[in-house]
Amino acid sequence: MKIGILGGGLAGLSLGYFLNQRGYDFLILEKNPETGGLLKSVQIEGFTFDVGGSHIIFSRDREILNFMASLLGDNVVKNRRNTKILYKGRYVKYPFENGLADLPKQDNFECLYYFVQNLIAKEKGLLKPPRNMKDWFYYTFGKGIAEKYLIPYNEKIWKYPLDKMSTVWVERIPNPPIEDVIKSSLGISTEGYTHQLYFYYPKFGGIQSLARALERPIKDKIVTNFEAKSIKKENGKWIISNGKCEFEFDRVISTIPIPELIKSLDDVPEEIIEAVNNLNFNSLITVGIGVDRSKLNDFSWLYIPDKDILPHRVSFPSNYSPHVAPSGKSSILAEVTYREGDEISRIKDDEIAGITVENLHKLGIMDKKDVVLTTVHRFKYAYVIYDLDYRNNLEAIFKYLNEIGIESIGRFGSWEYANMDAVIKMVKDYVG
Template identity: 35%
Template sequence: MKKTDLTILGGGWAGLLCALLSRNKNPDITINVFEKDSYEERGGLLRSEVESGFTFDIGGPHILFSRNRIILEKIVSILGENVRQHERKAIVRYKGQNVPYPFENGLYTLKPEERVILGSDLIKAMIKSAGNPEWTPKTFEDWIFGYFGGSIARDYLMPYNRKIWKEEPSNMDADWVYSPGRLPFPEVDEIVRSIAGLPSIGYKEQATFYYPVKGGIQALYDSLLEKVTKNDIDVIFGTEIRSCKKEHNSWLINGNFRSSSVISTLPLRTINRVFDLSDEAAASVSKLTYNKDIVVGVALKVPTPDYSIMYVPQSDVPFHRLTWMSSLIPVDSRGQSNLIAETTVSQNDSLDNRNIVNETISGLIKLGIIKSESDVIFSKQWVNELAYPIYNNGHENFRYNALSYLKNMGIKSVGRWGSWHYWNTDKVYEAVENLVNMQ
């Protein structure tokens, strides 16, 4: 029976990073990675497809930015020469108008009367929170109203977050919005400029971002995979982990592989299928919730607009965000473009009675992006079962119980799903690096 020094469970972004960074730290150990998906379906949420010359990120858009410049440089370096810097051009669709993102910095595009209403509520909320630094919001809704004021909360943030999370913000914990790098907080000077009707830039760490020149975001995953395999790390695709048990000071995996140590990037909610959990740990993982993400790719007979991303809070359009892929990777044919639109559904919701593609095209018409279905060249749908971990009430206790139990067993767990955190690629890289450095 083959035995390795280190086995990584899960071969997505987090799993491959664990393998490569562990190799860099320990050049002489043997490492392998098990991944459930086949090689043809590799990448997890970092998957892309090219069809008829149009590139689609089928796991949703993943532009590369970070407050941590060192981490960002490390991620970008994985792509080598296959990378380009872009200027952020994102908008919020607000009452039929395109407002620059972030919304609070884009107020300058609105009428003076509306700027006063939205801006005064925002300033009052900022003054109140600054004057009471000990105040801690109990729910996500508390945080939205407490930091952005009632007007922006009611007209934008509450409806938008209901759409993406399929949950009332009052039923969600607030602790995640305090995570460094997760949700930036507006700068007072820039907000004052915006209310005064002067152009303003917010979330400056996102003002520029990086993205592959070709191949879509899949190029990032594939470049990392190439580095992993070149470092004598065995990545085994198409192998689902069914069991992992401690026997004789080593781990027995699927009954026929042995490893001295194990790092898991498996979704916490599913670990009861793999590890022998206590009743408390099993109960905790069952309470972790998530949303699916339905990504619809649409190729169009219209030119690419002057923005890349649109956030859509209005309830009569199914998708919460659309991304013009042709702004990231231009198409060859003039006057043509392509986009992806994301619609979330709750984990237990069935799609049997819905046609998300038709709903998406109707939404594009309603927003004035296309005039009719005749503007559509083709469309395609992809379903991402695990897309957004939800910070439901009690989330932190549930994940703590699960992670503590794994830790006591000798298993470290990391990644968006291995930590059950709404993390971007940079936060996952940072978490993996910290874990490997502590080993």
């Protein structure tokens, strides 16, 4: 039996890797010149930038974490997270509720006061269960933390009304213990999101090294520069064509974004096309910046909720590994989300780079006169948006795909906000 795998991103490569271990016959079809998807790293003048967004290797699942680290062999370093939130010119410990003592005193008081008030109200049964993401922030953290950080930051990254977003994603965020929030307010050190406190990263080559490691044993089973424009079933076989050549398979597993898969199918019912058109997602711009300074700071990355600043997150890859920047220089990766057709999507790349450099200079993160290069990259599919109709739309789409016999997995194949470890686990469990 020959299996056709659509897409050579992390899900497609992982699928090929595990199927290969079990002796299956398969072929991966990837539309780009190289595999990796969002795990894309570029080398420019001695700098390495992860242009598909800042990626680190971590997991609650020890088996998956060990697998990811083992793929890299000796090409791996371990780091302790040092992440901050830039709030009113202050570097506040991340997560926000673990850094309250870093806030101005009045803000610190309001965050603690409303957090405790919220707990009391919940105990008395005075609060209704949250119906959407915005409600959930108030319900879980109280007015102070919600309005000072969580709501502005999430409005900035999602570019979608929070009261029209589901609680599906945020419910995975651990509820902060009251003792940790009180300690945080008093300046007693606490740690949140401890599964991410230590993380791994490739010494050389950026995050694409992970994709390369998955690709290595299956390289002869990958076809690049092949965009599936037509997928149809004839005489019990799946025929996948790019308009110039075609491949025949007994089974098709898709890891490409659902909208791209549906576009390549014939005779799709109108209600399914409508459901696909109603799926929401964000696109991503990354700005890689090479800086002529040996050390800018000790931070892993920064979250920036300020709406007047273009990037929502700024990471410092040369703090993960010194080998991703030339000796005596540092690197920055800034990330900006957008929706197709919005104001940001219409700004040209060189202007995006210029605004980002000015923003980071204004914030004191770097001096613009030290910038030696910038590189801008865009990815259409970056973040799945869990709107309130998300589940109903997906149920209809997967019911249809199941009926015609196409399987769909991965971050955009299952339409989930899945980190790298979750994608690998999803695929590993799927293969069995």
